[in-house]
Amino acid sequence: MSYTLGEFERAVLLAVARLDDNAYGMRIRQELESRLKRTVSIGAVYTTLDRMQDKGFVSSRLGEPTAERGGRAKKFFKVEAPGIKALEHSRDVATALWAMLPARR
């Protein structure tokens, strides 16, 4: 099983992990926009989450429908064990790459 993550995938996975029980589309998008300081479309978030769900990094469940959503249900996401492993792997790779740089005087 490959634990490689793209840059956006890592950001989405970290946002889901950070939001914990409140991780659903709108919150994840807002979190990403505020952290990455750029516009993020809801489509990009959902397709990334869908892809990671296929890989087993995240799981989803449907919540209760609410009035402000026009009676539509929320889809909550949760990071699974392979997702945490992928994040750790991504951090290790980044650390190893940074270690390659010569120390500055």
Added chain:
Amino acid sequence: MSKKWRRERSQYGEIAAELKVQRERELDFAKLSFEERYGADLARRLREQQRYLKGVRVSDRWSRSHDLRNFSEVLNEIMRLRDQERNPLRWSEYLLYIVLPKEERESVPGDLLEEYRTVILPRFGVHLARVWFVKQVVASIWPFLKRRLLKAAGLAALLRLLH
């Protein structure tokens, strides 16, 4: 005819005659005008009061119903505009539905609508909020379409391998 019977008949006759007179008096009283019944001054005051109460009640009823009609019309208009504002442009929602996979048709429009209503609309107003919604839809078309095409291509490749 005994003495007793004659006395009784005359008694009943007296009572009947008294009742008849009383009834006639009542009928006469009913025929009397206000002036004749209560005197000219009291009758005038009663008539004035009657006219005033009648007028007030009628005009009040009319004005109240007129006001209510206006109020409900204004209220309906406000509600209609509020509903219109609270929802993004319909065609943009349709556009999103076309590209969305079946399993995301609940959550994605819900997320956009929630953010539109709770965050964007109160902060930026109707026009900018609608622009934001359309921008989100347009930006979301390509990722969903790409995902769909990739899935279809993957499926086609798999079928080709099996054959």
